[in-house]
Amino acid sequence: DTAVSQTPKYLVTQMGNDKSIKCEQNLGHDTMYWYKQDSKKFLKIMFSYNNKELIINETVPNRFSPKSPDKAHLNLHINSLELGDSAVYFCASSRGQGKREQYFGPGTRLTVT
């Protein structure tokens, strides 16, 4: 019955590798998001996406790309991983249509060695 789920929960990889994090929501929401939380707990939006529009935070390197196979999924692909990419990544969703409450997934802790 998990509303927003992410896989994997932990991801350890080496610099230069390419990895993906999957996100699924079963709430029927229209908009999905990816956030990065650094070691100081600062939460920063990376992307927001609905079936019409992708909004990219201009500070996000183009090595990061969201891909949405359907309305319930928004996966995050990361190419050429760097040490500074180590963080916890959260997926979230909201209903849209005037409802702004966001529901967060449990997070994926990415460690780049």
Next chain:
Amino acid sequence: GENVEQHPSTLSVQEGDSAVIKCTYSDSASNYFPWYKQELGKGPQLIIDIRSNVGEKKDQRIAVTLNKTAKHFSLHITETQPEDSAVYFCAAAVGYSTLTFGKGTMLLVSP
């Protein structure tokens, strides 16, 4: 763009005391102000929110106040309990734009 400042960064209280966390925002057009609670190892969870047409909102032991003139809003938790211990985030948004979060407050409630 929007900038949200949050204070204090850490807050320690005794069980039963009240806790207050304050945030200021920079964009006078912001009209949506949610508060999230993040427990260890979990994602943030919305606990209360307020819109700019309201000055105060309460939900049991938690309340949020908004001062649009001064561009600040606060979270008030009364009768704190150990299970209130977590990191709390304020955020602000203009219309249906993305949220800008404060840097978080670690609240520790001691029994």
